[in-house]
Amino acid sequence: xxxxxxxxxxxxxxxxxxxxxxxxxxxxxxxxxxxxxxxxxxxxxxxxxxxxxxxxxxxxxxxxxxxxxxxxxxxxxxxxxxxxxxxxxxxxxxxxxxxxxxxxxxxxxxxxxxxxxxxxxxxxxxxxxxxxxxxxxxxxxxxxxxxxxxxxxxxxxxxxxxxxxxxxxxxxxxxxxxxxxxxxxxxxxxxxxxxxx
Numbered sequence: 001x002x003x004x005x006x007x008x009x010x011x012x013x014x015x016x017x018x019x020x021x022x023x024x025x026x027x028x029x030x031x032x033x034x035x036x037x038x039x040x041x042x043x044x045x046x047x048x049x050x051x052x053x054x055x056x057x058x059x060x061x062x063x064x065x066x067x068x069x070x071x072x073x074x075x076x077x078x079x080x081x082x083x084x085x086x087x088x089x090x091x092x093x094x095x096x097x098x099x100x101x102x103x104x105x106x107x108x109x110x111x112x113x114x115x116x117x118x119x120x121x122x123x124x125x126x127x128x129x130x131x132x133x134x135x136x137x138x139x140x141x142x143x144x145x146x147x148x149x150x151x152x153x154x155x156x157x158x159x160x161x162x163x164x165x166x167x168x169x170x171x172x173x174x175x176x177x178x179x180x181x182x183x184x185x186x187x188x189x190x191x192x193x194x195x196x197x
Contacts, residue, residue: 005108008174009136012102015167017140018160022094022152031095032144036137039101043133046106047126050114059115062107068175071104075171082165091157097164101136104171 020031050058061067078097085093109132113125152160 001108001112004174005105005112008102008105008108008171009132011167011170012105013136013140015164016098016101016136017143019094019097019164020140020144022157022160023092028144031098032141035098035101036141038099039133039136042101042103042106043129046110047129050110050125059111062110067107071107071175072172074100074103075168075175079165079168079172082161082168086158086161086165091161094157094161094164097161097168102171104174108174 016035020035021028023031078100082094082097085091085097109129113128
């Protein structure tokens with residue numbers, strides 16, 4: 001499950017890095033600072049929820065149908081929005097795809113962090129969340145604030161929006177496949193089988 005979570009964060013980070021650079025050049029720094037605040041808030045929310053709830057109860061809550069339906073709906077709507085922006089040429093709106101930072105990746109991360117090591121102290125878990133949030137934010141902040149914007153032609157713009165759409169489809173698929181307990185066990189069994197060979 002750790003590999004699936006890392007892959008999810010990597011794909012969503014690429015989506016965010018590319019889409020944050022689309023839109024008006026004069027507001028790129030503001031968009032990146034808003035993104036940094038939203039990622040920080042996602043990490044803080046995860047830590048607060050996990051530290052105020054019993055770990056088993058917290059995990060069962062995020063595996064409940066309302067959470068799963070909400071995550072699936074969010075990523076499905078985000079995918080449709082990205083494909084719509086691509087088809088209609090509304091590239092200036094593409095940065096909005098990064099404004100809700102990958103809820104399914106954070107839920108998978110919570111599952112890994114809070115179930116794998118029940119013996120880890122709460123401050124250590126908080127530090128791990130801070131490190132992950134910093135790894136998501138720092139490269140984007142450094143690249144964009146140094147003025148390293150990507151120059152993209154029409155084909156690249158279409159590619160970025162298509163990638164963002166398919167990444168959100170991946171997020172919806174992860175909701176269905178990876179979060180329910182039976183799916184988690186089958187993922188772990190498959191990874192163990194692959195590692196044996």
